[in-house]
Amino acid sequence: MRRNSLSLAALGAILAIILLALAAPLVAPYDPDAPQAADALQTPSWRHWLGTDIYGRDQLSRIVWAARVDLLVALAATAMALTTGCVVGALAGYRGGLVDQVVMRVVDTIMAFPAFILAMGITAAAGNATANVVVAIAITHVPIYARLIRSEMLRVREMEYAEAARTVGNRQRRIIFYHLLPNCFPPVIVQATLAMGFAILTVAALSFIGLGIQPPQSEWGAMTAEGAGYIVSGEWWLFLFPGLAIMVTVLAFNLVGDTLRDLLDPRMRGVA
Amino acid sequence: MTPLLEVRGLRVEFDTDEGTVGAVDAIDLTVRRGEILGLVGESGSGKSVTALAVFRLIRPPGRIAGGSICFDGRELLALPEEEMRRIRGAQIAMVFQSPRTALNPVLPVGRQIARLYRLHQGCTAAEARRRTLEMLGLVGIPEPERRAGQYAHQLSGGMCQRVMIAMALATSPRLLLADEPTTGLDVSIAAQILDLLRDLGRRTGASIVLITHDLGVVAGLCDRVAVMHAGQLVECADVRTLFREPAHPYTRALVRSIPRVDREVAMEPVPGVVPSLLEAPPGCRYADRCPDVLDVCRTVRPALSAMAPGHEVACYATEAARVAAPRG
Numbered sequence: 001m002r003r004n005s006l007s008l009a010a011l012g013a014i015l016a017i018i019l020l021a022l023a024a025p026l027v028a029p030y031d032p033d034a035p036q037a038a039d040a041l042q043t044p045s046w047r048h049w050l051g052t053d054i055y056g057r058d059q060l061s062r063i064v065w066a067a068r069v070d071l072l073v074a075l076a077a078t079a080m081a082l083t084t085g086c087v088v089g090a091l092a093g094y095r096g097g098l099v100d101q102v103v104m105r106v107v108d109t110i111m112a113f114p115a116f117i118l119a120m121g122i123t124a125a126a127g128n129a130t131a132n133v134v135v136a137i138a139i140t141h142v143p144i145y146a147r148l149i150r151s152e153m154l155r156v157r158e159m160e161y162a163e164a165a166r167t168v169g170n171r172q173r174r175i176i177f178y179h180l181l182p183n184c185f186p187p188v189i190v191q192a193t194l195a196m197g198f199a200i201l202t203v204a205a206l207s208f209i210g211l212g213i214q215p216p217q218s219e220w221g222a223m224t225a226e227g228a229g230y231i232v233s234g235e236w237w238l239f240l241f242p243g244l245a246i247m248v249t250v251l252a253f254n255l256v257g258d259t260l261r262d263l264l265d266p267r268m269r270g271v272a
Numbered sequence: 273m274t275p276l277l278e279v280r281g282l283r284v285e286f287d288t289d290e291g292t293v294g295a296v297d298a299i300d301l302t303v304r305r306g307e308i309l310g311l312v313g314e315s316g317s318g319k320s321v322t323a324l325a326v327f328r329l330i331r332p333p334g335r336i337a338g339g340s341i342c343f344d345g346r347e348l349l350a351l352p353e354e355e356m357r358r359i360r361g362a363q364i365a366m367v368f369q370s371p372r373t374a375l376n377p378v379l380p381v382g383r384q385i386a387r388l389y390r391l392h393q394g395c396t397a398a399e400a401r402r403r404t405l406e407m408l409g410l411v412g413i414p415e416p417e418r419r420a421g422q423y424a425h426q427l428s429g430g431m432c433q434r435v436m437i438a439m440a441l442a443t444s445p446r447l448l449l450a451d452e453p454t455t456g457l458d459v460s461i462a463a464q465i466l467d468l469l470r471d472l473g474r475r476t477g478a479s480i481v482l483i484t485h486d487l488g489v490v491a492g493l494c495d496r497v498a499v500m501h502a503g504q505l506v507e508c509a510d511v512r513t514l515f516r517e518p519a520h521p522y523t524r525a526l527v528r529s530i531p532r533v534d535r536e537v538a539m540e541p542v543p544g545v546v547p548s549l550l551e552a553p554p555g556c557r558y559a560d561r562c563p564d565v566l567d568v569c570r571t572v573r574p575a576l577s578a579m580a581p582g583h584e585v586a587c588y589a590t591e592a593a594r595v596a597a598p599r600g
Contacts, residue, residue, distance in 0.1 A: 164375070168360060168361030169358060
């Protein structure tokens with residue numbers, strides 16, 4: 001029960017963050033990019049709830065606007081990785097043989113690099129336009145889905161309904177993507193939720209080291225990096241709040257992902 | 273008239289790490305037009321594999337190693353895959369053992385049937401739906417409109433099997449392969465399903481191959497029976513002959529193993545176990561279980577030969593006995 005209320009809270013947090021991001025122009029009290037020299041480096045107050053930065057930009061407004069970028073990039077990357085992973089994983093799992101060998105060796109190669117180093121390499125090489133950040137994260141996430149779908153497909157393709165779909169004369173493409181792929185989805189939904197959190201973390205991390213989203217666009221990782229420079233001089237709100245935004249969002253996705261996994265896995269039902 | 277299906281010397285092998293398993297060992301099987309043929313044998317005797325071979329759907333590590341499958345005058349083993357695909361479901365259909373797992377859990381049952389009309393007859397969505405509802409009504413499903421939108425897990429086992437039969441017969445196939453269609457059902461439902469199969473078979477003129485290990489079902493439904501043992505076809509006869517004068521020692525043992533309540537005869541299980549098919553020795557695979565075994569049985573495989581018109585047996589001992597004491 002305690003577990004459930006926690007994950008409900010997490011789900012609520014995700015929905016709230018999404019809502020805030022969507023409604024950014026309405027809820028953000030100030031223009032996130034407009035400098036106000038007179039208001040520079042204000043501590044949190046009733047006028048600026050989360051304080052201001054060196055240019056006098058309102059932190060709360062910047063964090064709310066940044067949610068758009070972080071969520072959108074993570075979502076686009078997850079969608080891209082999911083689609084690609086599903087197609088190659090399903091083909092590899094169903095066809096087996098050479099297709100399987102080739103796909104899985106490519107996947108192994110990608111996985112041989114630490115995901116973050118790979119994403120760094122790709123953005124550094126391709127230039128750090130937002131689209132490249134999306135692609136870089138997507139590439140590092142493809143193996144997760146490809147392997148998962150492949151293993152599910154290995155199970156599902158031996159089911160009687162797969163045999164039935166073959167005996168009625170369906171084309172192979174239709175059998176794989178219409179009849180069998182949807183049966184592979186439950187664990188993938190869990191994985192995608194967990195991976196969303198990880199993708200947000202990667203966007204923020206890339207931006208933190210200056211390879212991700214570029215200024216003046218506000219982004220949580222970049223803001224944290226900027227704020228880090230002020231720790232010693234006492235402007236704690238500059239790194240604390242963007243950092244909290246990242247932590248809360250990632251934590252929420254992980255909690256919801258974990259709960260989904262337990263819900264979809266009958267063996268775990270009633271255990272946790 | 274040529275038979276609808278003529279299988280000659282069909283061999284199906286599975287490659288395993290330990291060696292080759294001859295799951296189907298050169299069987300000959302004929303299905304006449306409009307008849308119901310029972311294909312019986314113990315588990316693992318190659319019945320289901322034979323059915324899948326007719327669809328040319330043996331998947332690796334299995335393969336069709338030889339023989340010929342002639343359907344309606346066409347050699348299926350020589351057809352290009354695309355033409356074979358058009359035959360599957362349209363001309364040859366299959367009813368599976370466990371209807372609940374043979375229906376796709378994520379698609380409404382109606383859509384799975386409607387799909388066939390679109391695939392094989394080029395129907396529009398509306399036409400396919402109309403025919404689907406008609407077909408569901410025909411197999412005795414009440415409230416077809418409501419049931420069509422439901423999923424397999426929302427239907428009872430008997431209902432699922434009716435859906436499966438509706439699916440198999442949707443495109444009026446000429447040959448229906450029913451693989452133990454009543455195994456998972458309780459007795460009264462099983463009887464209804466078998467009646468339904470027979471009625472629909474008669475109505476559409478389709479031939480039915482009923483794969484089963486239940487000789488009771490065979491006696492009640494089939495015109496002819498083919499008996500398989502360990503991948504070999506040992507006897508083939510019309511149903512009356514087979515039960516009255518089973519000729520092959522294995523068939524005799526099978527018939528004796530039917531429990532009887534009307535006579536004071538003890539039920540005798542078939543002695544021995546199904547032999548391993550891994551690198552099986554030449555000769556008759558029943559030899560090790562057979563009470564009448566001869567030396568030749570272990571070295572040369574007996575061929576099917578006619579004992580009487582329409583009664584074929586593959587057994588040296590039976591052959592020898594017949595020659596020694598001819599009956600009229």
